[in-house]
Amino acid sequence: MPTGVAIRDVREQLFDAAERILLRDGPSALTSRAVTEEAGCAKGVLHRHFADFDAFLAELVRDRIARLDGQAAELAEAAGTGAVIDNLAEALTAVFQSVAVAVVALITFRDELRARLRQSGRTGGVPLLAEATAMVADYLAAERDRGRIAADADLAALAPTLIGAGHLLFADRTAPLPDDEAVRRMVAAVLGGVLS
Template identity: 50%
Template sequence: MSPRGVAINDVRERLFDAAERVLAREGPAALSSRAITAEADCAKGLLHAHFDGLDAFVAELVLDRFARTARQAAELPARAGHADVAGNLVAIALTLLDSLNPAVVALALTRPAATLRIRQALEAGAPGFTVIQDAVTSYLDEERRLGRLAKETDTASVALALVGTVHHLLMTSWAGAPDPREQTERLVAQLVAPSLGERS
């Protein structure tokens, strides 16, 4: 057990959750190692015992949320033939939108060292938007094989449009911005309606 009774295998997620609460409540300027550990009710040095500084922590937080969404996206092809295509796409898009708190994204963008770590990890194969895009493509390929999408549907382009748009919405989500969920639902309708209408 670590100080204050935090189990070792629970430390990362507990600190990640605490950081998201601090960001949501007080904004990026308030985020510090001490603020995170205080919010998590952990010993002050615990974050540095598990991460190589705050930039490493922020990078790992972003990568963890990407990985979590990638795991959910990997289950998408199994939904082929079930429910409806548009609903399945909206569900994974909303999961992606919820995977990262906009404040976390904003924080990462203001910390070049964290951004560099994230980029290097993604280049080295850490799951991110590309993995999610591939999962969406595989799902659409299966729906096309089942005849629920028109044979001529460019599944890779549909997946790119969806995941790229969600990425954009994540990067531009701030107070006063349009509801990204409504925008996502409208986008999905535009992307899949022609293919659904043309199938035989």
């Protein structure tokens, strides 16, 4: 892109480019040059909007975490309707078919990124997975309140188990995505003893 040409929504354009690279090529391919080339903008654009590449990556992770809020609201609204297994299978598929698996790999891959996320007040767990776990725990609590999950169900164990098992189903970006039935079977296996 020629210099002097205004770019609309630069941050989102750069974030979307980074996401495409992550999904297509993995975290090792993610560089500032690759992002600006993928976004179709001059190399200096990223550094005009972010202090450095790790600052860009930290904002990318925070942005993708914020997107979970919409998914969490949808899942919360589903409490008391439909089948618990179906609701959770759909929510887990939405989380893990997104860039979540690639973001987790990126966070694991880049020490400086983890440090920046911790410095920004982020505590506990792997970013994105921790928020997804909270989303699932809140949903399970709402279903327990409605009597659809056993009153003595250990939600603190069930939610991370569902997220971990879901992550494992979707983790291999070179393999075909698991089908809906595979996700449903996993959710049913985890929740088998607590569904009312």
